[in-house]
Amino acid sequence: MKKKDISSRRDFLKIAAIGTAALGLGSVSNVFASSSDPAIKESIPSFGFENEEPTGNQSVMGLACEPLDKVRIAIIGIGMRGSEAVERLLQIEGVQLTVLCDLVPDFVKKANQKIQEAGHPAAAIYTGIDDWMKICEREDVDLVYNCTPWDLHTPIAVYAMKHGKHAAIEVPAAISIEECWQLVNTSEETRRHCMMLENCCYDFFELATLNMARQGVFGEILHAEGAYIHDLREWKFLELKDGGYYNHWRLEFSKKHNGNLYPTHGLGPIAQIMGINRGDRFDYLTSMSTKQAGISLYAAQKFGPDSPEAHQTYLLGDMNTTLIRTVNGRTLKIQHDTTSPRPYDRIHLISGTKGMARKYPQQAIALEPSSERFMKPEELDALLQKYEHPLARQIGEKARLVGGHGGMDYIMDYRLIYCLRKGLPLDQDVYDAAAWSSIVYLSEKSVTDKSNSVRVPDFTRGAWVSAAPWPVVEIE
Numbered sequence: 001m002k003k004k005d006i007s008s009r010r011d012f013l014k015i016a017a018i019g020t021a022a023l024g025l026g027s028v029s030n031v032f033a034s035s036s037d038p039a040i041k042e043s044i045p046s047f048g049f050e051n052e053e054p055t056g057n058q059s060v061m062g063l064a065c066e067p068l069d070k071v072r073i074a075i076i077g078i079g080m081r082g083s084e085a086v087e088r089l090l091q092i093e094g095v096q097l098t099v100l101c102d103l104v105p106d107f108v109k110k111a112n113q114k115i116q117e118a119g120h121p122a123a124a125i126y127t128g129i130d131d132w133m134k135i136c137e138r139e140d141v142d143l144v145y146n147c148t149p150w151d152l153h154t155p156i157a158v159y160a161m162k163h164g165k166h167a168a169i170e171v172p173a174a175i176s177i178e179e180c181w182q183l184v185n186t187s188e189e190t191r192r193h194c195m196m197l198e199n200c201c202y203d204f205f206e207l208a209t210l211n212m213a214r215q216g217v218f219g220e221i222l223h224a225e226g227a228y229i230h231d232l233r234e235w236k237f238l239e240l241k242d243g244g245y246y247n248h249w250r251l252e253f254s255k256k257h258n259g260n261l262y263p264t265h266g267l268g269p270i271a272q273i274m275g276i277n278r279g280d281r282f283d284y285l286t287s288m289s290t291k292q293a294g295i296s297l298y299a300a301q302k303f304g305p306d307s308p309e310a311h312q313t314y315l316l317g318d319m320n321t322t323l324i325r326t327v328n329g330r331t332l333k334i335q336h337d338t339t340s341p342r343p344y345d346r347i348h349l350i351s352g353t354k355g356m357a358r359k360y361p362q363q364a365i366a367l368e369p370s371s372e373r374f375m376k377p378e379e380l381d382a383l384l385q386k387y388e389h390p391l392a393r394q395i396g397e398k399a400r401l402v403g404g405h406g407g408m409d410y411i412m413d414y415r416l417i418y419c420l421r422k423g424l425p426l427d428q429d430v431y432d433a434a435a436w437s438s439i440v441y442l443s444e445k446s447v448t449d450k451s452n453s454v455r456v457p458d459f460t461r462g463a464w465v466s467a468a469p470w471p472v473v474e475i476e
């Protein structure tokens with residue numbers, strides 16, 4: 001798609017809508033609609049299964065691209081997450097931050113200062129709402145690193161890949177099935193990487209349990225649980241100037257949607273461990289939400305019972321529970337709760353024929369022949385040391401120093417840059433991005449249909465059957 005064809009982001013979305021309509025997928029405009037919108041209900045039969053048919057494009061399972069001596073990165077969205085990414089990426093060899101973009105000029109300015117303080121040349125800066133298009137069209141960018149709000153993830157990634165760039169997208173990568181297919185189809189057409197930045201896959205306990213799983217410690221894994229339980233009530237109402245989200249984007253989703261809006265932190269690590277899209281795949285899911293209570297209660301307490309915030313309708317049920325069954329007869333339970341007064345929790349539970357592990361509220365493992373009790377602290381320490389993942393051993397110390405959720409963010413970025421520079425396949429591919437993100441839309445489908453089960457499309461179009469699970473990777 002050439003620049004002169006598109007004068008604004010709105011035009012691009014229009015063109016994308018025409019493209020998907022031609023594929024029988026309905027309009028992308030329902031991405032931004034609420035679940036009570038009749039447009040969504042009308043599109044219920046179209047889950048994108050027609051896309052499972054071969055397109056003639058080659059699969060990107062195991063895609064390796066030309067090695068890059070230096071990875072020239074454009075960061076779009078320099079709010080809370082993007083500004084942290086700038087700091088982390090500056091500490092990785094072979095990275096050049098060539099472009100920065102945010103609607104808030106001050107965020108861009110501060111990030112550019114950090115780049116120069118680190119001894120790098122200043123980045124080109126952009127602050128316009130559609131400037132991400134100009135950035136994707138630039139010659140001096142290899143990777144578009146996208147930390148914008150959810151509704152911009154897929155449009156920017158698709159446009160970036162169409163202009164020859166690799167795309168790294170914050171979580172979730174997509175918020176509709178149409179968007180999931182757009183990512184898959186564009187990555188396959190353009191042979192560009194599209195990685196969702198699921199950092200929780202690189203946390204230390206998650207990596208250790210992956211290593212244990214690959215070595216058969218848990219036997220056959222039949223069930224796993226993950227979650228995003230994080231009390232964000234205060235954050236959702238904060239103003240931007242006080243460190244809140246841009247335009248209260250997260251609160252806006254809580255007003256209009258009811259399902260698991262943020263599944264991938266809990267789901268990514270267990271999906272990798274279970275070899276989802278590589279030997280097994282999601283088959284169908286059923287999802288149920290509690291009623292909404294906590295946001296209204298919080299709003300009434302904070303702004304007064306007669307305030308617009310307290311009178312506002314919020315569709316998002318406080319707790320959403322989604323159960324997924326795989327084709328090979330295994331189950332995953334994923335929860336989402338950003339409202340209840342509870343400690344942070346991603347659960348990370350793995351249950352197999354020889355034992356189990358659980359991360360929260362504190363790390364615990366039980367294995368045969370003593371599986372009736374959790375290991376004593378010294379036994380657990382010895383086991384975790386024995387199965388420490390090579391990435392944790394090799395760059396864990398530096399990662400803990402750099403930080404970013406205790407170091408996992410740095411390990412993720414490091415691996416991304418390492419693989420791009422070596423021309424290796426990435427740890428998470430577009431099929432992971434699509435399958436894990438599809439839960440956002442499909443959970444809402446099930447919730448709005450009295451928890452009836454909903455099929456999950458096979459985004460790999462059959463490649464999952466022969467693909468090998470993500471191995472225990474190392475760096476040199």
Ligand SMILES: NC(=O)c1ccc[n+]([C@@H]2O[C@H](COP(=O)([O-])OP(=O)(O)OC[C@H]3O[C@@H](n4cnc5c(N)ncnc54)[C@H](O)[C@@H]3O)[C@@H](O)[C@H]2O)c1
Nearest residue numbers: 077078079080081082102103104129147148170171245246
């Ligand atoms: N992986 C994680 O641990 C993690 C943690 C927090 C947030 N996130 C994800 O990161 C993303 C950003 O979250 P956040 O907390 O930083 O939100 P934020 O609101 O702080 O930042 C988003 C930024 O995007 C900018 N933006 C909006 N529209 C833009 C446009 N058209 N062009 C350029 N910039 C634009 C805003 O000005 C804002 O600064 C979200 O997708 C979120 O889910 C991931």
